Structures are given as structure tokens and as C-alpha cells.
Amino acid sequence: MSAENPISASRESEFSWIRCEGKGSFLNSPTLKQWAENEINSGATTVVVDLAACTGMDSTFMGTLAGLAMRLMKIPDAHLQIAEPGDRNQQSLEDLGLDVLMQINPKEAVWEDRIPEIRANLTPCGDEGSPRDRGSHVLDAHKKLVEADDANAEKFATVLDFLEAEVKAKKTGNK
Secondary structure (H helix, E strand, O other), X not given: OOOOOOEEEEEOOOOEEEEEOEEEOOOOHHHHHHHHHHHHHOOOOEEEEEOOOEEEEOHHHHHHHHXXXXXHHOOOOOXXXXXXXXXXXXXXXXXXXXXXXXXXXXOOOOOOOOHHHHHHOOEEXXXXXXXXXXXXXXXXXXXXXXXXXXHHHHHOHHHXXXXXXXXXXXXXXXX
16 A cells, blocks of 8 residues: 555445545556455445545546446446545546446435544555556556547547557567
8 A cells, every 4th residue: 555645445334435545546546446346246336435535536546436337337226436526536537427427426325424434444455456467457447438438539549559558568578
């Protein structure tokens, strides 16, 4: 876990909660993804991402959120919910068309009156994964952004081309 961008989480009875403090980025999004996927694999149908202390999000972090939201959408009555994103983070999600995939500050959420209690019980999540696998993670996250909204294809075309070449080079042993 990065001391600058800690990810912490908690399993509650009706939902799973994960919090990002500092910037949500390609460095800590593998931790978020791993924890959330483990929760989904264990039967969680509501994953809440707390962005109140998140100072900003890069495209990889948002692509990771998109991938989790799309995975949950395949499960009946399952949702990715965003708690307290602040104006800047909410605008970032909306700019990439991700607000249609997730519930942002949903009205009457089961957790809305329990936020201080939930945050007090969070525990740090594991590491950020191998830097060797980071290129594949970043590529996958950007593919999810394009899958989420066709308008993102043009925005991230150059990034996708670069990442695909980088991942291919690493697989063939070139640097």
C-alpha cells in the first residue's frame, strides 16, 4: 500500500465499502480492483467507493471503476455506488460517460447515515501488485473506458496504441 494514496476497506452486512485517500491512480487502482473483485466473488452485490478524501482520479482509476461497474451490472440487483465524490471527481466521471454505469450519491442509500461509523472501521488493503503487471492493468482499464462510452475511443486512441505495444513487447521479452 502506498502511504501517499492509501486504499482501505470494510465488508458490511449489506454492502462492501472501499475508500481512496489522496489521488486515485494507476498506482493504487490494482488494489481497489483486487479487493472489489474478491468481494464480488464472495457474493457482494453492492460495492461502494468512497471518494470524499480522493483528491483526483486518473483515467486508469476511472477505467477500473468502469470495469467493476460493468461486472456488477451483469449480476441481478448489483451496483457500484460512489459516495461523496465531490464536484471535481463527479465531473471527471461524467466527462467520460461513466455516470450511467454507477450510482453517484444515490438517494436513500442504506449507508448514508452510517458513513462516520463505516470510515472508523476501515482497514488498509493489500499491496498494489507487481509493477510488471501494471501495463496490462492500465491497458485493461483504458479498454473499459472505451467499452463504457464510444466517445472515449478517440480520447484514448494514442494511449491504447502505446499501451498495447508496451504490453506486447513485455510479453515477447523486449523492453
